[in-house]
Amino acid sequence: MQIDLRTVSIQPQRNAFDHLVRRFGDKPASRYQEGSYDIQAAENLHYRPTWDPDQQLYDAGITRIAMRDWYALKDPRQFYYSTYTLTRARQQDTTEANFAFVESRGLADRLAPELREAVLRLLVPLRHAAWGANQNNTFVCGYGFGTAFTQPCMYHAMDNLGIAQYLSRLGMMLGDVEALDAGKAAWLDGPAWQPLRRYVEDCMVVRDPFELFVAQNAALDGLLYPLVYARIVDDELSARGASAVAMLTQFMAEWFDETRKWVDAVLKTAAAESDHNREVLQGWMAHWSDRAAAALVPVVELVLGVDADEAVAVQIAAFKARIHKTGISF
Amino acid sequence: MDMKATKKKLGMKERYRVLTRDLGWEPGYQSKEAIFPYVRYEGIKVHDWDKWEDPFRLTMDAYWKYQAEKERKFYAIIDAHAQNNGHLNLTDARYLSALKIFLQAISPGEYAAHKGFARIGREFPGVGTQVACQMQAIDEIRHAQTQIHAMSNYNRYYDGFHAFADARDRIWYTSVARSFFDDAMSAGPFEFMIAIGFSFEYVLTNLLFVPFMSGAAYNGDMATVTFGFSAQSDEARHMTLGLECIKFMLEQDPDNLPIVQGWIDKWFWRGFRVLGLVSTMMDYMLPKRVMSWREAWEIYGVENGGALFRDLARYGIRPPKGWDDAEQAIDHMSHQFMLGLYQWSFGTAFHSWIPSDDDMAWLSAKYPDTFDRHYRPRWAHIKKLKAAGTPFKNYGLARLCQCCQLPCVFTEPGDPTLTCHRETVYKGEKYQFCSDGCKDIFEHEPEKYIQAWLPMPALFSELGGDVAAWMDWVNLRDGADNGDYDGSRDQKHFDEWRGLATSNL
Numbered sequence: 137m138q139i140d141l142r143t144v145s146i147q148p149q150r151n152a153f154d155h156l157v158r159r160f161g162d163k164p165a166s167r168y169q170e171g172s173y174d175i176q177a178a179e180n181l182h183y184r185p186t187w188d189p190d191q192q193l194y195d196a197g198i199t200r201i202a203m204r205d206w207y208a209l210k211d212p213r214q215f216y217y218s219t220y221t222l223t224r225a226r227q228q229d230t231t232e233a234n235f236a237f238v239e240s241r242g243l244a245d246r247l248a249p250e251l252r253e254a255v256l257r258l259l260v261p262l263r264h265a266a267w268g269a270n271q272n273n274t275f276v277c278g279y280g281f282g283t284a285f286t287q288p289c290m291y292h293a294m295d296n297l298g299i300a301q302y303l304s305r306l307g308m309m310l311g312d313v314e315a316l317d318a319g320k321a322a323w324l325d326g327p328a329w330q331p332l333r334r335y336v337e338d339c340m341v342v343r344d345p346f347e348l349f350v351a352q353n354a355a356l357d358g359l360l361y362p363l364v365y366a367r368i369v370d371d372e373l374s375a376r377g378a379s380a381v382a383m384l385t386q387f388m389a390e391w392f393d394e395t396r397k398w399v400d401a402v403l404k405t406a407a408a409e410s411d412h413n414r415e416v417l418q419g420w421m422a423h424w425s426d427r428a429a430a431a432l433v434p435v436v437e438l439v440l441g442v443d444a445d446e447a448v449a450v451q452i453a454a455f456k457a458r459i460h461k462t463g464i465s466f
Numbered sequence: 467m468d469m470k471a472t473k474k475k476l477g478m479k480e481r482y483r484v485l486t487r488d489l490g491w492e493p494g495y496q497s498k499e500a501i502f503p504y505v506r507y508e509g510i511k512v513h514d515w516d517k518w519e520d521p522f523r524l525t526m527d528a529y530w531k532y533q534a535e536k537e538r539k540f541y542a543i544i545d546a547h548a549q550n551n552g553h554l555n556l557t558d559a560r561y562l563s564a565l566k567i568f569l570q571a572i573s574p575g576e577y578a579a580h581k582g583f584a585r586i587g588r589e590f591p592g593v594g595t596q597v598a599c600q601m602q603a604i605d606e607i608r609h610a611q612t613q614i615h616a617m618s619n620y621n622r623y624y625d626g627f628h629a630f631a632d633a634r635d636r637i638w639y640t641s642v643a644r645s646f647f648d649d650a651m652s653a654g655p656f657e658f659m660i661a662i663g664f665s666f667e668y669v670l671t672n673l674l675f676v677p678f679m680s681g682a683a684y685n686g687d688m689a690t691v692t693f694g695f696s697a698q699s700d701e702a703r704h705m706t707l708g709l710e711c712i713k714f715m716l717e718q719d720p721d722n723l724p725i726v727q728g729w730i731d732k733w734f735w736r737g738f739r740v741l742g743l744v745s746t747m748m749d750y751m752l753p754k755r756v757m758s759w760r761e762a763w764e765i766y767g768v769e770n771g772g773a774l775f776r777d778l779a780r781y782g783i784r785p786p787k788g789w790d791d792a793e794q795a796i797d798h799m800s801h802q803f804m805l806g807l808y809q810w811s812f813g814t815a816f817h818s819w820i821p822s823d824d825d826m827a828w829l830s831a832k833y834p835d836t837f838d839r840h841y842r843p844r845w846a847h848i849k850k851l852k853a854a855g856t857p858f859k860n861y862g863l864a865r866l867c868q869c870c871q872l873p874c875v876f877t878e879p880g881d882p883t884l885t886c887h888r889e890t891v892y893k894g895e896k897y898q899f900c901s902d903g904c905k906d907i908f909e910h911e912p913e914k915y916i917q918a919w920l921p922m923p924a925l926f927s928e929l930g931g932d933v934a935a936w937m938d939w940v941n942l943r944d945g946a947d948n949g950d951y952d953g954s955r956d957q958k959h960f961d962e963w964r965g966l967a968t969s970n971l
Contacts, residue, residue, distance in 0.1 A: 146551065146963045148622040154941060155631040170618055171611035175577050179635040180919040182648035187504040193651055194581075217608040218537040225534030228527050267489035271588055274600055278584035283577075290584060290604050297597065298526035301485045308484070313476070316484060324491060337495040 159207075171216035172283050173207050196281040199346040200416045201406055206282025208409070212401045213288075213394065220291045224298070227387055231302065234383040235309070243380035244309050251378050252310055257438050258368065259385070260307040260319030261329050265360070266300035268336035269293075272352040280345040288398055292353065295395070299388055306384045328438055331431035346406070347420050353399050354459065355424035359432055361392035363451050368439050396458075404462040414463060421459060422466040425452070482523035487516070490593035502591045508654040510726075511719035515592030518714050521706035524601065532699075533608075540612060540696045547689045548619040554967045555686040558753040559624065559960035560951050564681065565617060565690060566626040566816035567743060570633040571643035572674075573613040578647035579662050580606035586655040595714075598707050602663075605700040612696060616689040623963075624956050626815045629941035633815050636940040638864075638921035639743075642871045645918060646740050650733075652914070656715065657729050663708035665733035669774065671701060672766040673741050677748050680756040716781040723782050732910070734786030735903035739870035745800035746807065749829065750821060758832035763796045788903040794879040797833050801841040806875040808848065808950075809860035812933075815942050817951035820849050840882050857950070861933070863922045868897040868915055869904035876900050892916060 151157065152165040155174040181193045191198055196206060203209070215223070238244055247255070273293035280286040307315040323329050335356065342348045365388045374382050382389075407414045429452050437444040456466070476484065493501055505512075546552070556562070580603050587599035621627035634640050650661035679694030715722045745759035775785040807818045821829065826845065829837045851858045864873030865887075878884045888899040892912045899905040908915045929935045937944050946955050 146623070146966065149624070149959070150622060150628055153618070153621055153630065154628045165618075167611075167615055170614050171607075174631045175574070175610060175614070176581070177574060177578070177635055177644065177648075180641070180644075180921075180924070182641075182645045182919050183652040183914050183917045185652045186914065187507065187652075187654055193648055217604070217611050218541060221530055221534045221537050224530040228530045232527065263489055264491060267593075270600075271596075274584055274588040274596075274603070277603070278581060278588055286581075286584075287607060290580075290600075290607065293600060294526060294529070294604055297486075297489075297600070298530070300489050301525050301527070304485050304489070308476075313484060316488065320488065320491065324494070334495040337493050337501070340493070340501045341496050 166214070167218070168211075168214035168216050172210070172287060174283075176281075176283050176286075194281060195279075198279060199281075199344045201346040201409075201413050203282075203406065203409055203413075207284045209282065209285040209402050209405050211284065211288045211398050213398055215288055215291055224295070227390065231387045234386055235305065238380045238383055239309065243383075247310070247378055247380065251373065251376055254439050255373065255378060255381050256307060256311045256315045256319065257322070258364065258435070259303055259381075260311075260315055261323040261326070262360075262364065263300040263303040263307070263316075264320065264323045265332060265336055266296050266303060268339065269352055269357065270296035270300065272339050272348050275343075276345045276349050276352075279343070280349075285402065289349070292395065295391060299391070302384070302387060306381075309384070328434040331433075332435055335427055335431045349399075349402070350417065350420045351424040351428075353395075354403060355421060356428045356431075357392070358396065358399070358455050358458070359425065359428050359448075359451055361388065362454065363432060363436055363447060365389045365392065367447055367451065368436065372439060400458070400462050403459070403464060407463040417464045418466050421464055425455065425459075425466070478523060482520060482525070485525050486520075486597050487593045498591060502589060504589050504654055505591055505656075508656050508725065510656045510715055510722050512591075512715075513718055515590075515595065517717065518592050518594045519710055520594045521598060521710040522703050524703075529601065536696050536699070540692055541615075543692045544616050544619070544689050547692075551963075551967065552688050553620060553623055554960075554964050555688070556960070557685040559956045560817065560819065561681075561685045561687065561751065561753050562620060562624055562626070562956065563816040563818065563951070564678070564747040564751045565620060565687070566630075567639075567747070568678070569613065569617050569627055569630045570637070570815065571640045571743070573610050573617075573630070574634040574640070575643050575647045576606050576610040576613065578651055580604075580610060582647075582651045582658050582662060585651075586658055589655045595711070598710075602704050602707060605704070608700070609693075609697050612693040616693045619689065623959065625943065625946045625954075626817070626956070629815065629947075632941040636921070637815060637942065638813065638866070638925075641919065641921050642743070643740055645871050646736055649736065649914075656725075659708070659711045660726065660729040661733045661736070663704065664712050665730065665737045667701065667704045668708040669734060669771055670737040670741055671705065672770060673762060674744055675701065676766065677744060677756055677759075677762050681748065681752045684754045684756050685752055712778070713781070716778075716783070727783060728910070730783065731787040732907050735788040735792075735901075735907065736870065738788065738792050739872055739900075739904070742799050742803055742872065745796075746803040749800035749832070750804045750818075750825070755828065759800050760796050760832060767792075767796075787906075788901075791879045791901065791903060795876060797836040798840070798877060798882055801829075801833075801837065802875045802877070805841070805844060805848075806864070806873055809858055810864060810873075811949050812859055812861065812944075813936075813942070813948065815940075815947040817949065817954050817956065819951040820845060820852065836882065852950075863925065865898055866920050866922055867900035867904050868918060868920070869899060869907050870901075871918070871920065872900055874898065874900045 151163050153170065156165040156169050159173060160169065176194055183193070185191050185193060196203070270293045273289045273296055277286045277289035277293060280289060304316060307319060311318075323333060339348060339351050342351060365385050369385050370382050370389065403417065407417050429448055433444055433448050436447055440447050459466070583599045583603035583606060587596050587603050590596050590599065617627055634644065650658050653661060675694060675697075679691055682690035682694060712726065715726055748755065748757070748759045748762060775783065804818065807814060808820070811818045826837075826842055830842065848858045864875070866872065867874055874885065874887055876886050878886045886901055888902060888905040890897050890899070890905060890909060895916070897908060897916070899908065925931060925936050929939060934944070942948060951957055
């Protein structure tokens with residue numbers, strides 16, 4: 137039986153803030169809507185930046201992508217700070233439990249030496265690539281236009297940092313601080329890593345926020361995550377007896393599945409906006425994904441050897457199929 | 467080999483270094499100049515970014531965990547507050563004027579800080595500095611959102627909240643806070659850090675947050691108290707960052723001192739002007755008052771600020787140039803502001819009112835040297851006009867200061883009977899200021915401040931001086947959002963609803 141408690145009933149005067157009523161109609165607004173729409177200053181900006189007087193303080197014109205309404209680029213996960221943090225805190229609990237499980241059972245110590253070497257060789261230098269991703273997403277958040285587009289980039293940047301830290305912990309668990317030093321040396325001087333490092337550094341001078349979004353979050357991570365975490369860690373290395381490592385990278389695999397939905401939604405909306413946008417996106421996607429694929433081949437070779445070309449080719453095909461669904465062909 | 471035995475246990479500091487600073491590297495394919503293009507033009511010299519001391523050592527796993535706990539509590543409380551008509555526990559709906567000003571003027575500032583810290587979280591070349599700034603960037607969007615969410619329920623029942631996004635960009639008094647944050651964001655990364663991270667967060671935030679949140683608690687506003695408490699541990703981190711950053715600049719090169727001192731002078735005065743609105747809230751807008759603005763200034767300005775600048779003296783830093791002028795203004799500013807707000811209340815999306823006899827007795831006691839002598843007679847006159855059915859309204863437009871954008875309502879330091887007014891001519895145009903502090907700031911960077919968007923001239927150039935059209939443009943509902951609290955819809959509703967909740971009539 138349902139018992140309705142009686143409370144004093146008073147009549148609300150309105151449903152939502154005016155700017156949300158204008159967008160979504162006269163009804164209560166969600167917390168995502170309240171925390172995302174029109175909260176960036178839009179008019180009567182006072183001063184031009186002294187760091188670049190050609191720009192406005194918030195300037196939609198610093199990217200080649202043009203949107204009538206930047207708030208159209210909404211996040212299908214509807215992440216605002218609270219939902220984002222709660223989601224990651226839950227995942228962090230799992231990750232912590234996984235690390236504890238591997239540690240307490242000494243699973244890392246039981247890895248065959250050549251397998252441990254392979255894991256360290258591949259995963260530890262990637263902490264620097266993840267730091268590069270953090271830099272780039274922080275940039276997109278800082279200089280991109282409209283909260284709907286930029287807020288998830290801040291969350292993404294912090295995720296990139298979290299991933300860099302998980303990879304560092306993994307490296308320390310398997311090979312102590314020396315493994316991190318060796319990984320950094322490889323990142324700086326190892327021939328296998330130079331194309332990727334060049335890619336990351338080249339991204340750091342791209343100052344079109346949307347192009348950077350494409351180069352980092354779509355082109356590079358769209359190939360890197362499935363290749364490294366699905367194809368190599370989950371399939372190849374687990375089959376060779378390193379399933380403990382897959383536990384330590386579970387966060388990365390799940391994170392990629394979650395975040396690609398957001399990346400795809402942004403691309404799809406931007407491409408659908410105009411032929412101009414679609415052409416620009418196609419150009420960027422072709423350019424950056426070619427470079428990303430080439431940069432990843434020597435990295436994949438570190439573990440897969442002669443099978444690397446084929447593994448990358450398979451992933452390029454899958455990536456193209458994924459991106460075609462957003463209306464971008466290349 | 468027993469791996470466990472050989473594993474090194476890292477100390478906290480070393481572990482944090484490995485998990486953050488060690489992630490960065492010296493670029494080889496692009497120059498540092500190309501990657502960090504904005505870090506030199508302000509003239510700050512940094513020789514070694516590794517000398518940066520991390521103000522707090524928070525890794526992402528811990529960040530997510532702590533913050534999620536706080537978020538869970540925060541939303542549980544504001545959900546309950548909304549569900550139980552928590553707004554009826556307010557001492558009086560007059561109190562909401564303070565919240566309306568906060569949502570229209572300060573919450574957008576939190577968002578600006580979010581964007582600004584994201585930018586410098588990318589533009590500073592040191593990893594430790596970057597990570598600290600990025601964490602502040604994500605915290606600041608949290609604050610903007612928790613404030614909007616906490617006030618959303620008030621918007622459903624009370625006027626003046628509904629158009630905060632329009633007010634942020636268009637209404638005249640929000641340009642005080644907007645121009646402050648726009649000024650900081652249009653500055654270089656180091657000046658931004660001094661403006662927001664040091665002056666605002668470290669020197670002035672206690673004057674804003676402590677009285678504000680205590681005022682909320684005293685007046686039964688659980689929603690605001692909750693976001694205040696929830697933000698407190700974030701603020702503690704932000705203050706540490708601000709202080710660390712200033713020490714870092716000063717330790718890196720002696721040439722940095724005059725630049726930093728100039729910014730401290732500027733941003734102290736800018737901040738002091740913005741926070742002037744808080745003085746009015748504390749002395750006039752809280753039905754149940756926490757302490758006077760003068761008392762808050764003694765604790766958070768004189769004592770805390772004094773200790774801070776004594777600490778910084780070893781670097782050669784002296785207290786901000788405007789400090790003495792500020793001290794002189796303390797006993798006057800809240801009264802001058804409230805008198806201004808009352809006479810221009812047709813143009814504010816919040817209410818003001820004539821203080822009651824009890825209020826005036828309190829003000830006399832708190833301001834024995836100034837209130838009875840200079841301000842009580844004006845209120846008495848305004849009260850008489852209202853009783854005669856001819857309430858005092860000033861439909862003339864205020865002369866705004868070109869720098870801080872407040873109306874020029876302040877008096878001369880040393881002479882409370884004379885309105886302070888300064889002007890300067892730049893490239894054949896005349897510019898007006900409220901004080902020496904604001905004039906000095908302008909003259910140091912005239913090319914910046916001549917760009918300021920001033921809402922009063924805009925009203926004439928864009929709307930031909932038509933006040934009704936202006937109200938439409940700023941989305942101000944005449945007769946609901948604005949005017950005297952006495953006789954307002956908010957007053958009528960609150961009394962009626964509270965009657966429903968507390969009696970059987």
